[in-house]
Amino acid sequence: MDAIVLGGGLMGTASAYFLASRGVRVTLIERARIGAGATVASFGNIRRSGRHLSQLPLAARSLAIWNEAEVLLGRDVEFRPTGHLRLIFDADSLEDMRTYVQAANAQGLILDELDTSELHARFPGIGPDAIAASFSPRDGSANPRLIGPAFADAAVRAGASVVEEAPVLDIRTTAAGFELETAKGNFQAALLLNCAGAWGRSIAAHFGEDVPLETWGPQMAVTEPLPHRIAPVVGVWSQAHGAYLRQVERGNVIFGGAVDRVRVEAEPGYAKPDPARLPAQVAAVIKLVPALADVAVIRQWSGCEGYVADALPVMGPSSTTPGLFHAFGFCGHGFQLGPGVGSAMAELIATGQCETPLDEFAITRFAA
Numbered sequence: 001m002d003a004i005v006l007g008g009g010l011m012g013t014a015s016a017y018f019l020a021s022r023g024v025r026v027t028l029i030e031r032a033r034i035g036a037g038a039t040v041a042s043f044g045n046i047r048r049s050g051r052h053l054s055q056l057p058l059a060a061r062s063l064a065i066w067n068e069a070e071v072l073l074g075r076d077v078e079f080r081p082t083g084h085l086r087l088i089f090d091a092d093s094l095e096d097m098r099t100y101v102q103a104a105n106a107q108g109l110i111l112d113e114l115d116t117s118e119l120h121a122r123f124p125g126i127g128p129d130a131i132a133a134s135f136s137p138r139d140g141s142a143n144p145r146l147i148g149p150a151f152a153d154a155a156v157r158a159g160a161s162v163v164e165e166a167p168v169l170d171i172r173t174t175a176a177g178f179e180l181e182t183a184k185g186n187f188q189a190a191l192l193l194n195c196a197g198a199w200g201r202s203i204a205a206h207f208g209e210d211v212p213l214e215t216w217g218p219q220m221a222v223t224e225p226l227p228h229r230i231a232p233v234v235g236v237w238s239q240a241h242g243a244y245l246r247q248v249e250r251g252n253v254i255f256g257g258a259v260d261r262v263r264v265e266a267e268p269g270y271a272k273p274d275p276a277r278l279p280a281q282v283a284a285v286i287k288l289v290p291a292l293a294d295v296a297v298i299r300q301w302s303g304c305e306g307y308v309a310d311a312l313p314v315m316g317p318s319s320t321t322p323g324l325f326h327a328f329g330f331c332g333h334g335f336q337l338g339p340g341v342g343s344a345m346a347e348l349i350a351t352g353q354c355e356t357p358l359d360e361f362a363i364t365r366f367a368a
């Protein structure tokens, strides 16, 4: 069995690794450098709380792999299960959180509820207006710059070929499967996996499958390095798009959320943050950790991410073309899912079935 994986972000590199580990002959083709798409721009949140319930089995599969990543990949990708704290500032959000917790419990996600005194005793320095929180002790974060190259190198060790700086210019179906024309020559395989991220829509469209996907960029920023004081990832339960932050071991505090995403043209796909939105973002962050009021923000960035109309990814076989599979459009929350996506897609492609339910992500949901 041989396969081409198109796109060398987290989904493509993880899929290549798990396919090669199952004995599939894999060629991974990336138009730029491995991991340089949405993956490198990620905040790095390994968060299950608040996810659409249909994603929780996949998120659980992924978390198990994050826990083994250092052994599996032969290097530290800075996965740290520091816990994920989500603050609550009003009674409605507390109600929302409790409703979610009940439903999520049934899917195996256990969230601890912290009342006001427990929250402030356990996490001194958290915003005084927070009345409660949920805490997910096994979640955390990892380094978005390390994970793509780590999976790609592990895939090569497992027998895959990785071709960088090779934009796929055309795809033809042949009697034997697929032929991809790239800037570095033509490649053939019986199977093709579309992991082109925000650009996955155009690959699917090439095969007559229309997905309502738009390209947007979440806006991120980072502070100067500070003494290390914040262990968990911190976010908010809110109907609005709340702020979130984490402090990396080198001391910088990375933050995002609380402001609208920036519009990104899919071509060339360069996402530019809007400095005018920074003050509102900083104000939201200070509400979570007031001690951040006087620190310098040293950099802003964004990344080109694919957002599907129903906020769910596209995963599974093509509805038009035998041998074609899709895994794209992760709507700003694919970082946590990435290793699980790779492992699930490899299982599906190699065996024809997947123990993790993927039906809700089928491309056929847009056929009507």
Ligand SMILES: Cc1cc2nc3c(=O)[nH]c(=O)nc-3n(C[C@H](O)[C@H](O)[C@H](O)COP(=O)(O)OP(=O)(O)OC[C@H]3O[C@@H](n4cnc5c(N)ncnc54)[C@H](O)[C@@H]3O)c2cc1C
Binding pocket: 006, 007, 008, 009, 010, 011, 012, 029, 030, 031, 032, 033, 034, 035, 036, 037, 038, 039, 040, 041, 042, 043, 044, 045, 046, 047, 166, 167, 168, 169, 195, 196, 197, 198, 199, 217, 218, 219, 220, 301, 302, 303, 304, 305, 327, 328, 329, 330, 331, 332, 333, 334, 335, 336, 337
């Ligand atoms: C700023 C930002 C913050 C985020 N924060 C989080 C977070 O905290 N937690 C979380 O879970 N998720 C987060 N996400 C989402 C997460 O990063 C993405 O969902 C995930 O990285 C998507 O991976 P991917 O492999 O599908 O896409 P990508 O990493 O974009 O990879 C797709 C690859 O396909 C390649 N490609 C496209 N077209 C072609 C072609 N024609 N030929 C060859 N190659 C091609 C691209 O060059 C690219 O490298 C964030 C995203 C952004 C942008």
